[in-house]
Amino acid sequence: MRRSFFSMTMLGLVMAFLYVPVILIFAYGFVPNGVSMSFFGHDGRFLGFSGKWFGLIFSGHYSVRPLLQSFWLSLRIAGLATLVSCVLGTTAALALHKWKSRLQSIHYGLVYTPLIMPDILIGISLLMLFVASGIECGFWTILIAHVTFCVSYVTMTLLARLQDFDDRIIEAAYDLGAGPWYTFFRIELPLLLPGIVAGGLLAFTLSIDDVVITSFVNGAGTNTFPTYVSSMTKHSRNLPAVFVLSTLMLLFTCALVGVSKFLTSNHEPRRKA
């Protein structure tokens, strides 16, 4: 196979470009001076690495408490949003897969449009809904907003999985005398579970990453991790703590994805058999 030298070089450069900030985030978790954000003293001397930011986070020191609180809020919202959007997304995907009526084409439009809408438009329209109906912004409005944009992603992931779903299995279940509820909970749901987990993972990462929509609907004083970080200034002393937290999160996500890859790869031969 012929390889082009130019395209391989470009790929290498692009990879470097993509990885530099991530390596920086990792490295700055060990910075000794949080104000100057530098590994060097005023005299240009190398100060070494420091583990104090890890210490602050694991001991829950008061200076990082707002950060930890926002992080905890993010986790709670992402967890709940994943749960609700998985339920709504599963029913939506099943309906879109099973029936091809006029109702479903409208339904498809409703599910598909949020995917192409810029975040800021979803944010402002929800803010206006809450303003117009006099709902106070806070935890619940953030949750509603997150579910709204996660549903579409979960539905689309599941819909793609459903395309190679063998519908004869369901018919066989009915023929053998199973009712609709039994068929759904004992046959369809377990078979769809890998797809739901994949959609749920996507929803979780999107929810924990979202800053634009949240900054419209969070109200005063409720901050998720991203909105808290974006409201920090360059000179806030806790920046390295933020970097430490996101490094830990990256490692956690990698582990999670690795585990789910392992689980799904274990499932596949059984499904084929």
Added chain:
Amino acid sequence: MTKKLREALVTSPSFIWLTLFFAIPSLIVLAFTFHGHTANGGVGEWSLSTWRELVDPDYPVIVWKTIRISAEVTAWCILLALPCAYAIARMKTKWRAIVAGAIMLPFWTNFVVRVFAWKTMLHPDGWLQHCYFAFLQFRAWCFEWLPPSVRGFCVWSGLASPTPPDPASSTILDSETAVVLVSVYTLLPFAIMPLYTAAEKFDFSLMEAARDLGAKSFYAFRKVFIPGIRQGLVSAFLMVFIPAIGSYVIPQMLGGTNCVLIGNKIFMRAIQNRNIPHASALATLMAVSVFLPLGCALWWRRHQAARDKREVEVRAARLMLGGTK
């Protein structure tokens, strides 16, 4: 349970949720554009005053700037992504999955934190600042050579600055360059992935055939590979251009006052000035500039499919005619 009832039951949860929290709010935004605004931050009577006020010299400039920056970002992303997609598609199957995964991996770090890391790197004392200033000087030097009319157009459209760079005021942080750079950084995978999926389906023996017939590598790349993956190119364009139009965080954190785009103006009007009708009108403008290219792309795709079908039919007809002769 009848079939209709069951369908309605399964459809209703997501349908009702999305109607309530997506369709109705969008209509509310549209309705607010036909209201005036009151001095105390409320929404006034029905009127067309908001649309009339959009002619305000501020807004068209911002819309144009947003479209120009999005186009720049899209062009850079596709230029960088093309050779990458080509390189990945030519690898062995095992390596492809690993490299594609490695491209997505940095994007599991929190988006805001990544932007913050860039903010740290673009600090006025950093080495990127020196590179930026050298680039500015080089660009000014290049523009010296252009004929005055072309230079005038570049200055007018915002591609070039009318004055030579000044070391004190040209910092890369709070500049357009920073916004373009970091937008390219965040959107690049969305250009690589569709191009890569299109390149994977591409039949590389066509390129070898072109080379056997005497085409140079780059000529074959341009004349055989690029047309072969045009569906992927259209997807990549949409995947980058649409989020770029809607970008808000990057210009907010890295653009300072020099790079206010529609997104920032919407936020400013909605949250800071409490001018809801103006924010709604700007949001409507943004939606239009998102759906216009999307509509064009969908039309083009359908047109292409119809043309391909016609071609097949014509060929089939010819074959049949040839067969009867």
